[in-house]
Amino acid sequence: MTWREQVREQVDAWRRDGVFTPRSDSWLTGYDEDFSRRLGARGWIGLTWRGRGFLDRFVLTEELLRAGAPVAAHWIADRQIGPAVARLGSAKLKAGLLPGIEAGEVRFCLGMSEPDAGSDLASVRTRARRTDGGWLLEGQKVWSSHAHRATHAYVLARTSTEEHKHQGLTEFVLDMTSPGVTARQIPDLRGPGHFCEVFLDDVFVPDWAVLGTVGDGWRQVTGQLAFERGGPERVLSTYPLLALTMAAAGPADAGRVGELVARLTALRRLGKQVAARMDGGEAPIGPAATLKMLGNRFEVDVIEAARAVPGVPRAAIDEALLASPGFSLRGGTTEVLGVVIAREAMGAVA
Ligand SMILES: Cc1cc2nc3c(=O)[nH]c(=O)nc-3n(C[C@H](O)[C@H](O)[C@H](O)COP(=O)(O)OP(=O)(O)OC[C@H]3O[C@@H](n4cnc5c(N)ncnc54)[C@H](O)[C@@H]3O)c2cc1C
Known part of the structure; x- marks a missing residue:
C-alpha cells in the first residue's frame, strides 16, 4: 500500500465513523485538540523533522484537507514552527517542544502581525529588552489565530532600533501561560472564532527560547514564509x-x-x-x-x-x-x- 493509500484509508474510516464532519477551511477553522492527538498518536505530526520530509507531509496534508478534517489545532506547529525549532532552536528548546508538538499537545499561534505592521512586517514595534538570562517582551500582536487556546506563541520582536528596519528583529518562542500574556478574541463575520489580539506586558523569555540568531529575524522569517505559503x-x-x-x-x-x-x-x-x-x-x-x-x-x-x-x-x-x-x-x-x-x-x- 502506498503512503497516500494508507492515509486515505485511515482518514476515510475516521470520516465514516463520525470522528469528524468534513468542512471547508478546516486547516484554520476546524479546531479539534482530540483529533490532533489522534494524528500525533499515529506519528503523523512532525514528519518533516522526523526523517520523512516535505513530500510525505504534502501527501498527508492533501488527504486531510481533501477530507475536510479538523487539523487547525496543530497546523501552525506542524507546518512552520516545528521545522524552524528543529533547524534553529537551542537543544533545550528542541527537547522541550518537539515531543509535545509531535504528540499534538503543544499548539502554536503566530505573533507576527501588529496594528501597524501587516504586509510590512519589518515595521513591528513589539520590543524585547535585555534582562538577566533572557528578554522582556512588550507590545501587541493582532489577528493571531487561536491564540486564546494555544499553549505557545511565536513572536517576532525588535531587539534593537539603531539599524535599518529589516535589521534588529529577533524571533522568540513563548509559553502562553507566562505572566504578562493576555489573549483576547476578536469576532469575525461568523462571531467569535479564531482571531485574537495578544498583549505582551514585560513577558520574560529565557535566552534558550530565542529562535536562531538575535538580530537575524528578518532573514529567518522570510525563509519561513515559504513554508507558510x-x-x-x-x-x-x-x-x-x-x-x-x-x-x-x-x-x-x-x-x-x-x-x-x-x-x-x-x-x-x-x-x-x-x-x-x-x-x-x-x-x-x-x-x-x-x-x-x-x-x-x-x-x-x-x-x-x-x-x-x-x-x-x-x-x-x-x-x-x-x-x-x-x-x-x-x-x-x-x-x-x-x-x-x-x-x-x-x-x-x-
Ligand atoms: C484569516 C486570517 C488569519 C490570520 N492569521 C494570522 C496569524 O495567525 N498571525 C498573524 O500574525 N497574522 C495573521 N493574519 C494577518 C495577516 O497576516 C495580515 O492580515 C496580512 O499580512 C495583511 O496585513 P494587514 O491586514 O495589516 O493589511 P495591510 O498590510 O495594511 O494592507 C492593506 C492593503 O494594502 C495592500 N498593500 C500593502 N502593502 C503593499 C505593497 N507593498 N504593494 C501593494 N499593495 C500593498 C495590501 O495588499 C492590502 O490590500 C491573519 C489574517 C487573516 C485574514
Missing part, C-alpha cells in the same frame, strides 16, 4: 465544496467543473515542486508565493462554481463563502505576493 492548504481550503459540486454537477456543468479540475491538477504539480525543493533544503520563496496567489484564486472560483450548480448544499456554500474574505489576506496579500514574485523575477533577469 507553499503548502496544499493554499489551494484546498474549499476542496470539500468542490467535491460536493462535482457530485451535484450535470452535463450542463461539465465545462465549469472540468476547468476547475484542470487548474487543480496544475496547482498540485506546482505544490509538489515546492515540497521537493524544501526537501532539497531550499526555502522557495517565489514558487511558494506563486502557489498561494494562484491557489487563493482557485479556492474562490470553486465557491462561484458551486453557486452556479443546482443541488449543492446551501450550508456548505455559506461556510466557504464566510471564510473566503481571509483567503487572499492570510499569509500575505495577493498584491504583496505579486511584489515578491516580481522582485524575484527581476533578480533573475539582472
Whole structure:
C-alpha cells in the first residue's frame, strides 16, 4: 500500500465513523485538540523533522484537507514552527517542544502581525529588552489565530532600533501561560472564532527560547514564509465544496467543473515542486508565493462554481463563502505576493 493509500484509508474510516464532519477551511477553522492527538498518536505530526520530509507531509496534508478534517489545532506547529525549532532552536528548546508538538499537545499561534505592521512586517514595534538570562517582551500582536487556546506563541520582536528596519528583529518562542500574556478574541463575520489580539506586558523569555540568531529575524522569517505559503492548504481550503459540486454537477456543468479540475491538477504539480525543493533544503520563496496567489484564486472560483450548480448544499456554500474574505489576506496579500514574485523575477533577469 502506498503512503497516500494508507492515509486515505485511515482518514476515510475516521470520516465514516463520525470522528469528524468534513468542512471547508478546516486547516484554520476546524479546531479539534482530540483529533490532533489522534494524528500525533499515529506519528503523523512532525514528519518533516522526523526523517520523512516535505513530500510525505504534502501527501498527508492533501488527504486531510481533501477530507475536510479538523487539523487547525496543530497546523501552525506542524507546518512552520516545528521545522524552524528543529533547524534553529537551542537543544533545550528542541527537547522541550518537539515531543509535545509531535504528540499534538503543544499548539502554536503566530505573533507576527501588529496594528501597524501587516504586509510590512519589518515595521513591528513589539520590543524585547535585555534582562538577566533572557528578554522582556512588550507590545501587541493582532489577528493571531487561536491564540486564546494555544499553549505557545511565536513572536517576532525588535531587539534593537539603531539599524535599518529589516535589521534588529529577533524571533522568540513563548509559553502562553507566562505572566504578562493576555489573549483576547476578536469576532469575525461568523462571531467569535479564531482571531485574537495578544498583549505582551514585560513577558520574560529565557535566552534558550530565542529562535536562531538575535538580530537575524528578518532573514529567518522570510525563509519561513515559504513554508507558510507553499503548502496544499493554499489551494484546498474549499476542496470539500468542490467535491460536493462535482457530485451535484450535470452535463450542463461539465465545462465549469472540468476547468476547475484542470487548474487543480496544475496547482498540485506546482505544490509538489515546492515540497521537493524544501526537501532539497531550499526555502522557495517565489514558487511558494506563486502557489498561494494562484491557489487563493482557485479556492474562490470553486465557491462561484458551486453557486452556479443546482443541488449543492446551501450550508456548505455559506461556510466557504464566510471564510473566503481571509483567503487572499492570510499569509500575505495577493498584491504583496505579486511584489515578491516580481522582485524575484527581476533578480533573475539582472
Ligand atoms: C484569516 C486570517 C488569519 C490570520 N492569521 C494570522 C496569524 O495567525 N498571525 C498573524 O500574525 N497574522 C495573521 N493574519 C494577518 C495577516 O497576516 C495580515 O492580515 C496580512 O499580512 C495583511 O496585513 P494587514 O491586514 O495589516 O493589511 P495591510 O498590510 O495594511 O494592507 C492593506 C492593503 O494594502 C495592500 N498593500 C500593502 N502593502 C503593499 C505593497 N507593498 N504593494 C501593494 N499593495 C500593498 C495590501 O495588499 C492590502 O490590500 C491573519 C489574517 C487573516 C485574514
